[in-house]
């Protein structure tokens with residue numbers, strides 16, 4: 682059984698150094714031992730990437746996340762993947778989460794493919810026998826052959842993606858998280874990757890998919906959350922939410938005055954304006 686509950690979850694991301702001064706001051710301060718704190722304080726602005734997000738998810742939920750660029754979809758997925766701790770509110774997650782966002786995160790470029798597989802296995806909480814079995818699975822699925830014995834810094838970007846994808850999908854999660862359905866690698870590998878993604882989705886208890894493609898949302902999801910400016914605008918069945926979202930886009934186009942005007946959702950001092 683899997684279950685997720687978010688209550689009034691907010692994520693504020695601090696941006697230091699919008700114009701380079703803060704970082705320079707920080708470095709100077711470290712070298713010369715202080716003295717420019719005032720300036721540094723004024724150099725922080727905060728992006729409110731998620732604001733008071735609340736929802737519950739249960740077994741069988743296949744949740745699509747939609748919304749314009751910067752709406753907060755990836756941020757929400759990162760909170761669910763425990764990459765970002767929320768700065769406010771409560772997140773409760775029951776069930777093993779595996780996410781296909783930030784695929785190569787945590788990989789060590791100096792370590793070999795084999796070493797990275799085992800390290801990821803340990804991170805996933807596997808014991809020795811299970812780690813060995815994912816190694817065999819990754820060998821077969823990635824078809825990287827002898828490259829697995831080399832440090833991964835020697836891989837092409839497509840090879841690195843093959844390894845990261847194979848490792849990230851080797852264990853069936855209870856809660857599966859996707860940022861777009863990615864096409865991975867060359868044609869042959871992409872077809873196998875797609876099949877594997879479908880299996881993962883089918884066998885998961887709860888699934889999240891952030892996507893700009895209505896077709897993917899319609900084929901994989903039975904519920905949609907629409908995010909705008911870090912807030913949930915609507916939560917409901919795909920036809921209704923996608924319909925309302927499309928209407929809003931059409932209306933925004935007509936008045937040529939939508940929220941994608943590039944305004945930053947920030948608080949804090951605009952020290953550099």
Ligand SMILES: Nc1ncnc2c1ncn2[C@@H]1O[C@H](COP(=O)(O)OP(=O)(O)OP(=O)(O)O)[C@@H](O)[C@H]1O
Pocket residue numbers: 694695696728729730748749750751752753754755756757946
């Ligand atoms: N590392 C970061 N540091 C500061 N701000 C960030 C960071 N990552 C994202 N943001 C900001 O957080 C907000 C939400 O971004 P997010 O990546 O979650 O949007 P998204 O809905 O996934 O957009 P897209 O459709 O473009 O993928 C945006 O205002 C963005 O500028």
Ligand SMILES: [Mg+2]
Pocket residue numbers: 754755756860891
């Ligand atoms: Mg995103």
